[in-house]
Amino acid sequence: MSELITYRPGTDEYGYTLGGRSPVATVRPGDVLQVYTEDCFGGLVRTGKDLPSQVCELPFVNPTTGPFFVEGARPGDTLALHFASITPARDWGVSATFPHFGALTGTHNTATLHPALEERVWVYEIDADKGVVRYRATQSGHEVELPLDPMHGTVGLAPGGYEARSTLTCDAHGGNLDTPEIRAGVTVYFGVNVEGALFALGDGHARQGEGEVCGVAVETAMNTTVVVDLIPGVATAWPRLETDEHLLSIGVTRPLEDAYRIAHVDMTEWIGSLTGLEQLDAYQLLSQAGTSPAGNVVDPNYTMLAKIAKRYLPGRAEAYEGVHARLRATAASL
Amino acid sequence: MSELITYRPGTDEYGYTLGGRSPVATVRPGDVLQVYTEDCFGGLVRTGKDLPSQVCELPFVNPTTGPFFVEGARPGDTLALHFASITPARDWGVSATFPHFGALTGTHNTATLHPALEERVWVYEIDADKGVVRYRATQSGHEVELPLDPMHGTVGLAPGGYEARSTLTCDAHGGNLDTPEIRAGVTVYFGVNVEGALFALGDGHARQGEGEVCGVAVETAMNTTVVVDLIPGVATAWPRLETDEHLLSIGVTRPLEDAYRIAHVDMTEWIGSLTGLEQLDAYQLLSQAGTSPAGNVVDPNYTMLAKIAKRYLPGRAEAYEGVHARLRATAASL
Amino acid sequence: MSELITYRPGTDEYGYTLGGRSPVATVRPGDVLQVYTEDCFGGLVRTGKDLPSQVCELPFVNPTTGPFFVEGARPGDTLALHFASITPARDWGVSATFPHFGALTGTHNTATLHPALEERVWVYEIDADKGVVRYRATQSGHEVELPLDPMHGTVGLAPGGYEARSTLTCDAHGGNLDTPEIRAGVTVYFGVNVEGALFALGDGHARQGEGEVCGVAVETAMNTTVVVDLIPGVATAWPRLETDEHLLSIGVTRPLEDAYRIAHVDMTEWIGSLTGLEQLDAYQLLSQAGTSPAGNVVDPNYTMLAKIAKRYLPGRAEAYEGVHARLRATAASL
């Protein structure tokens, strides 16, 4: 019997690493998990006067909810997380420039002699009924509605090898992937590295652009429902996504072309193993039919995706034995 | 009075550089140009037995049609080229793996000790009536139709500074940009570097994926109609595109994050100069509303774009004094 | 009174992360520490038949000795480790190609479709008396002596932020830096991130080339003597080195130009804070007088250094209040 588990962290129960933490709850494959996630600033940035570098304190940024121990999950398995719904828990969100962070400034990693760009906060209205967020310029009267498109910037599991990684970064174990493709209706696959998988999530975005160019999306708290499942004995090297229509692989590294390479090698292999299409035939098909949305080009590791429509693949491409369809059905029944 | 100029190159009239060549014809701002372009292999790869490395000879690959001298064009002006139509001139196209070329292999620039991957050719049917190209696997029976989406991989003008650059590469002067965004309905803007601008185009693709991962799209000859215009006294630093709905900036360099940076700095500046939106307000808006399609991740220089919907910008964003709308009207009247 | 502390790990006492481990011993500033470190393969690769991918098991590679708790060390302090001596503990070392690892092959991060290069082991004689290691070709009779130049590939401390990082990688907290500059006579500086600093070391190399191009140096066990000191209240952002003649900053990230940037920004700042030389004057002097030895171009993060001779700097450049000279004196007295 699948169970509905609800979890809302107390103030001091958020996690700032993947790995290195004890589980907050146990779930079983098939269970439905309802969680609350705080925004990347811990809810401390609420107005234009709350400069992140002043109100937040490292390492207490990008809090995650979890980790959850998945019964039976073992290294070599694949964890499937289906996002049944992602709903803003507030009617506002914030973005900001942050000193020496973002794609268009000297940063910690791309170090320069420039002083930091101005730190500034933008507050967005979130109108869930209308399905929009409202951008407001700070130096002029420009206002405009952008589509509400809720997603989680951060989702991942314990990295294994006794590692614990900051929730500010990402790697093969997931983490701060910051791709707008992780929205409701999507199943995310991760290779399990430790017993129980120990997954966590957070960093809700009411929406974000591709690449997250200034480094901060429309950050907000979320109420999110995830259906959990496990594919035993099947390994997954890099994070993968499945929607009703598409398969996606996520490459995570620097420089950005290497993230592109990882995603496309992984997708070539996925197509091959899923459909029997020979390697170069798969490479060719991906070359003409694939798209490659950027995730983030700002975090310590960048993300870039390989995306292909299932309808272009031979046969009925049933990834991981059709788990996405089953989880979709569970989600529909909620 | 605008004129209709038709030009089909003779066998020995193709160009293999931008810059360093005399014009094949003169056009005036407002003129309509109908040209034939050969495919990137000079039409020499027609069957699976025509391996590109055997039938083609460097530097005679990626032939371009042109250059065309634009009357009155001077350094510091901007050239506008509106693609009224791009129509495959054949009912077939080809793709291939090419030794040490592509994103998922050791290459000239990303050198490794690996022997080359197998060189192989894929022949595609192009069904213009149905609006599809047909992929056929070489090692199995898989066939699938992909949408026909004709585009030019190569368009650009003389680079200035007495340079002549191979049509295999790209830079601020355009060239082998290899982005699927250069399709019919689009206006392309380039900064003029030499008197007469000296633009050329070629490398038609029946379609390509984002990043052009194997390095070769569905290559075919094209019949293409371009409306030419000039914005005097307005400089343009990097190639830009305009559609009815979107503005796009193209970043061109390596590594790929630097191409992303160029495109997004240019778009931030473009939004600012076009709408008066203050710099960080523009940066913020782009961060949430922008997408960033990859062009190529395979050529000597990569391309990555910044793309934003005009409807999100303040006022009526009339780029370059509304030239796109005027050229669109001309195209509609043809 | 400074103390001499000797520590040789038992078989199951090696560490595979920095952070996430309890200290094996406590030392006080001024203490002298004599340790044994195992080679990166845990001593399991001894002949040409011991292929690393067969005899080693992840994550049990690159074992470190430690961590050591430094009494009084607090976040915001700087830890100084002076390498008094690094002596091979064996008369042999090994190197190898490892599948999909190294600079000239497709790798985990620079993913390609190529099968791995051949895995192969090279066994070196280490002749400490003569001060050489002996290379022997595997496919021909070529033998040659290279200078013995013992160093530690891995040294670092707990990363802070509750992180635990694999000893296979490196970052601002140090780790698998793999630079030949960390040899006897050198003082290494790290910013302390957690109480007690919790430093560890390992991965001895009888020598390595710059960039460690195949990914594996001449790996051997070491007997190493380190003098420990603490500079309270002085923060250090990136790993730094000091010799009698030079100052060095280590940049750690990808791509390699970003590692170069980090090192040179840090060195510009170091020169400025140490000597009062104005920022652009320091930048200029470094531009003409600096060298930039590559560390590794193979690990998950690359390292590249900025190096300048102290004699080019104004005044008597006494880094960290002259601690290097004091530790040097302690080392000389042993």
Added chain:
Amino acid sequence: MSELITYRPGTDEYGYTLGGRSPVATVRPGDVLQVYTEDCFGGLVRTGKDLPSQVCELPFVNPTTGPFFVEGARPGDTLALHFASITPARDWGVSATFPHFGALTGTHNTATLHPALEERVWVYEIDADKGVVRYRATQSGHEVELPLDPMHGTVGLAPGGYEARSTLTCDAHGGNLDTPEIRAGVTVYFGVNVEGALFALGDGHARQGEGEVCGVAVETAMNTTVVVDLIPGVATAWPRLETDEHLLSIGVTRPLEDAYRIAHVDMTEWIGSLTGLEQLDAYQLLSQAGTSPAGNVVDPNYTMLAKIAKRYLPGRAEAYEGVHARLRATAASL
């Protein structure tokens, strides 16, 4: 009979591209060429008040002397240029920061939203007798002598494929390589791309640091003597250097790790073809015995070198049939 040819360009005879120019003189293999080269600013920056961005005009920067037509040189041959002497033609040199140029600032390629760093000029005394250049801080009294180590930043030949490339950049044909390794006593090898080779040189540096971090070395005019030779029928893919003691390969591209890869693949192949050492044995030897000096990390393409001492190679490594030794002898006889 070898001939001594002297050439000093008139004011309007300098070249700003490699390729696309007619030869200024013809030389034969074995000839000795004495030339004058102007500094990268065309001699226009002489005091702290001569800001480069004000006194120089693009594209008239980095003037080269040449090109020279080498009798008998054909595509597929290798050109050897031995630098017999490089002597500053002035008793002063200059360096500068230049807006949006250099490794530690946002640039044309690594675009950011930062305003440019301050533009400033440093004037150096060159004391040839004492063998030093004298650095003087602009904002304090610090003065220091650095070793005079004259070199050419720019040397190369026509790129072929009908290309003409700015002397500000570099690629497989050479150009603005900006490595301190090109000093007197060195033989440089380039693959010939066009009949006559058409080589040119310029951009003398009284010295530079590795990476040329601010983007500008100690720039000065030079009187330089080059001995020219040709190795017919032997192709060379990337620029190579030979000294009495070392072989060096130059990788040229972005990102910097790709320049490193190119250099080390080329050196692995060079060792193999020169000595018969099997590929992985050569890779291994280079891994332990090689160094990798950075050239520039600032130009449109970066340079990084692979360097190995000849004494570590099997046999008597006579590159290109011993041409270096012969040219060395010629130089000694001058």
